[in-house]
Amino acid sequence: MAASVKDVALAAGVSVGTVSNVLNRPEKVAPQTVERVQQAIDELGFVRNDAARQLRAGRSRSVGLVVLDASNPFFAEVARGAEERAAEDGLSVLLGNSDERSDRESAYVDLFREQRVNGVLVTPTTDDLAGLERLRDGGIPVVLVDREVDDGSFPSVAVDDVQGGRLAAAHLIETGRRRIAFVGGPLAIRQVRDRLEGARRAVEQHPGVTLEVIEMGALTVLQGRTAGQRLLERPLPERPDAVFAANDLLAVGVLQAMNIMAGVRVPEDMALIGYDDIDFAAAAVVPLSSIRQPARLIGSTAVDLLMHEVADPGGEHERTIRFQPELVVRESTAR
Structure with a gap:
């Protein structure tokens, strides 16, 4: 049978209230008494009933x-x-x-x-x-x-995801890219919408640059790979020359589709940037540019x-x- 608070109090020679204070408010108990109660707890293997304590305190x-x-x-x-x-x-x-x-x-x-x-x-x-x-x-x-x-x-x-999206698209434009595809989704997620909005603001400042939106069902590697496959199914002149993925997992999936499945060169044929700067980004086959969040x-x-x-x-x-x-x-x- 598990030891109770009463058992601890009896072994330490103190009241049940003192044991409770040692467990919850040790600063109110003399150091010698705290040591004696703690020794009894260790010897008996006592474990407090936290569920009961939560009911009394009202919070866990x-x-x-x-x-x-x-x-x-x-x-x-x-x-x-x-x-x-x-x-x-x-x-x-x-x-x-x-x-x-x-x-x-x-x-x-x-x-x-x-x-x-x-x-x-x-x-x-x-x-x-x-x-x-x-x-x-x-x-x-x-x-x-x-x-x-x-x-x-x-x-x-x-x-500031709007600023993050603007940074990503502006960087692609600065490297000479003119046909950018935004891969993200679902757009019901506020962060995805904000990153897209930032990209749009950057594109609007550069005549001749286009931004295509490819909405996916989730922010996963598998969905990124699917998006990459869809891009590769297009004739070469209709493909974007850069992809901004709404997070790094999507970017990793796009990279897999480009390099592993079709031999498309990144960044020579298509530049790619992600978002979050997870460890996978720096460790990818082609290290990924990304927007870092702390x-x-x-x-x-x-x-x-x-x-x-x-x-x-x-x-x-x-x-x-x-x-x-x-x-x-x-x-x-x-x-």
């Missing part, structure tokens, strides 16, 4: 994080940053993967509500934030990650902002944090 020692694609190295780095920062406050991170599906996002939000988390960090799949509004109105703070809302109704930590910093900053929201909901602290993207040039866009 965890925060929820929902990302679009947990297999994407960018979101893995965001989660790592969040986890490292949360650990500093004695919190754990519960990770949910929406897989770019709103129903899965809603299911995780409901689960986190049931778990009485301290707050939720989420990268929304759509512009419909009604479920997150209900969560917030129910007393659980919400911070948007890698996403903003125009009206500032939710605190957020993101990167993924781990986004995660840690989101937890910082969430802790401010927990301590002072709607307070005077900064609620919208926007980082600037950085162009990273590699062989895939060489002149």
Whole structure:
């Protein structure tokens, strides 16, 4: 039978209340008593019933994080940053993967509500934030990650994706490219739309440059490979001379289609740039140019902002944090 708080109190020669203080408020207990109680805990193998503690306290020692694609190295780095920062406050991170599906996002939000988390960090799949509004109105703070809302109704930590898209397209134009294809999707995802908008703004400033939009169903390597195959099915004069992929996974897939399946030379025949600057980008067969986002910093900053929201909901602290993207040039866009 598992040891109880009463067993620990009996072994240490203290009251149950003292054991509770050692577990939850050790600064209120004499150091000698804390040492004696801790020794009893170790000898008995006591493990606290955290579920019961959560019911009493009304909150757990965890925060929820929902990302679009947990297999994407960018979101893995965001989660790592969040986890490292949360650990500093004695919190754990519960990770949910929406897989770019709103129903899965809603299911995780409901689960986190049931778990009485301290707050939720989420990268929304759509512009419909009604479920997150209900969560917030129910007393659980919400911070948007890698996403903003125009009206500032939710605190957020993101990167200026419009600027990032502009940087990518402007770089391709500067290297002499004139027929650019934007491969991304679904366009229901705000980040994809913003990156496309930035590319459009850059193209509009250069007469004679065209921008074609190729919308795909997901931001994955497989979808990138499919997009690349579609481009290769066209007659040579109808192909673009550059591709801007909405993330690096798509760019890797396009590169596979070009180099492995058809022998198209990158960048000689077609330049290619991605977005996020994941480790795969630099390690690709042709190292990929990309737009860098500070993924781990986004995660840690989101937890910082969430802790401010927990301590002072709607307070005077900064609620919208926007980082600037950085162009990273590699062989895939060489002149």
